[in-house]
Amino acid sequence: MGCREKPEKFNGLNVNMGNLSRLSHAKSRSISPESYTGEKGKGGMATLKEGTEANAARELGQGWKVNPDIFIKPGETFTLAEIEGEGAIQHIWMTPSCDYRLIILKIYWDGETSPSVEVPVGDFFAAGWGRGFEPRIQSLAVCVNPGSGFNSYWQMPFRKKCKIEMQNLDTVTACLYYQVDYTLTDVPDDEAYFHAQFNRVHAIPDKEVYTIVNNIKGKGQYVGTYIAHGAYKQGWWGEGEIKFYMDGDTDFPTICGTGEEDYFCGSYGYNEVEDKNGVVNYTPFSSPYTGFYYFKDDDKTSFATKVGEYRWHITDPIRFENDLKVTIQCLGWQSGGRYLPLQDDLASVAYWYQVEPHNPFPKLLDPKELVIKKVNP
16 A cells, blocks of 8 residues: 655644634734734733723723723824734734724734825725614625624734834824734745725716726735715615726726626626615625625715625635736716716725735825715715
């Protein structure tokens, strides 16, 4: 009988139900306000002299939830985590108390000076419509749980260092509870770095195409899209095609979708139905790879409908060798069965992995252009 080769030792990454029983040399660590460094045996050591919730714990003392949260003053940037070594982030949980568009999540890999992730915190977690408009999302990559429990399960490998920051662009202090769960382990050579970039246009100029992301340079694979679509008028808004221009494409893309709700894996207007008052209703859904939710008009904005859509390319990543650009049209219907270019409000997050270095992101919008407008353009 021939000798059977032993399987390669498991490094603790890419965990799933099929390999959950396999042991590894990976070390589990976690960073939160109760353990800023993630060091072994150093959690929950805050004293009543320094803890943010010292008053609540005053009769119990050290070890009794003395420092569970942080406060970020206006204009400040707080370092949530700074990890030395080799490994991967496997889960991030947080619940911010602030304007979700004005507190910016930034992540840097291996000592880089330009962030690989720069996204308003709500949009990063597919909850772009702000406090009071949190969806319920039950997907593999992102979960949003009652009331504002934001969770990311994107695997984010690093080889030398990881730094996570939160920047407060608001004029008021932000409160944040958070936890970053990671492992220290060997990272294979073919593991690329996680990236996420935000964009927003209010409102789309007439007959122009919205750009989700542009000027990605390097080898990688696109793994997800989130869109917050603010529709200003009653009626259908989701006929526009998404297009992926890769590796030298110019006028025409390699991948072209057939409609907005088609790309997000719905169909026929998400079961669009008008009620007796002429108000449009849809059928929301949340699945492991795709989802759609909406909010009807409210007294704080002039949108007829506020829409959220996500698609994670977990089993079908869009691979590119040198470059990538992603756009989507904004279309409805008008008389005579004709398409109607719309001037809606679109905000988006593009998620992808690529080799470093990456092309620096465009400058983030001014705070007044980030916040959700209260009147029509």
